[in-house]
Amino acid sequence: MIALIVRDVRLGVRAGGGALIGILFYLAVVTVAPFAMGPDLNLLARIGPAILWTGALLASLLGLERLFQIDHEDGALDLLVIARHETPLALTVFAKCVAHWLVTGLPLVLVTPLLGLLLNMDATAIGATALTLLVGTPAITFIGAAGAAVAVSLPRGGLLVSVIILPFTIPVLIFGVMATLGATETFAPFLQPFTFLAALTLFFAVLGPFAAALALKGLQD
């Protein structure tokens, strides 16, 4: 399982593209927003967390369809499935999700402080956004695994994956932005939405891989 994470991270870094495209897209969304909103700095600072979260969510959706597709195309997926008596398929999917998040999700979290500056956000708001993204974006990957597994045999399933999983990511988005708001405003609570966010990630960390494993097993029939 560790071997699979190491291999996928190595592939993600070496093959290039995947991680960088996500970051560039994130950057594009966030830099375009101020032009659309106008030069009101206070407004920008207030809705900054929402813009960052929306950008990160859409950027995470971008590379998801590649999660199983490459392994499907070169035959490796067959071997991962046949090895299910040694490594349960859900665990294999979990490992692939972890690797995928390390390559595509974590970089988004890391560039968030930089993008926060572009939106005139103060240090607390930037820190809170980065923290909630760190806790919340894995959930998007785990949900995405189920969608990617369903669409793996479709030649251009990218958009389909996004459409399938978008509704399930909405709660993550809501609690993520709510927790960030709670950290910066005195009237809103922080801990409740934040623990909900963490719970969502843990919940999908279990459900996503199991659902994806089920879809991958059924794929062949």
Add this chain to the structure above:
Amino acid sequence: MKLVADGLAARRGNEMVFEGIGFALSAGQGMAVTGPNGAGKSTLLRVLAGFLRPAAGRATMVDAQGGVADIAAHAHFLSPLNAMKPALTVRENLAFWRAFGEARGATPEQALERVGLRHAIDVPFSDLSTGQRRRAAIARLFVNHRPVWLLDEPTSGLDARAEATFASIVADHLTGGGIVIAATHLPIDVPGMKKLRFTDGGDQ
């Protein structure tokens, strides 16, 4: 340890690909599945490996005490696709499969020695020729010990010498008590292999 198939049938869409296939292979026995394109050789292997549900019948491993297990739990599957990552070197590819599976066997060096590809160990997989890629994929069979080898067109792309090497690899595996089922359209030269021949009609 025996591999038993009984009354196997498979369906592709609404059409029966084959039906009524039955055989038993005990340790040390191999079987060559031959037949024209589209006759159902690959389908049979995918059914045996558990990727496809048979329309009828079943195929299982039966041990000496009569216990029944999935073939997949004991099998290597070599599909026409090589299951190797072009961006990684041959060593990295083989080391991954070795670490991912249980019952670790030969190291990547030793496995490549068997297929005569030792010199290319640090070459990215994408830089290999078609035949070399196939040999690297065959080397994967050595890095984990699994008694049953399900081989789908194992010799495609191999030259005459590599084919001879491959025949000796299969013969060695059988001598060591393994079970081999190979689907080929060219017969492989291993003495004592059973034969299952598909015709266009779909049956033996």
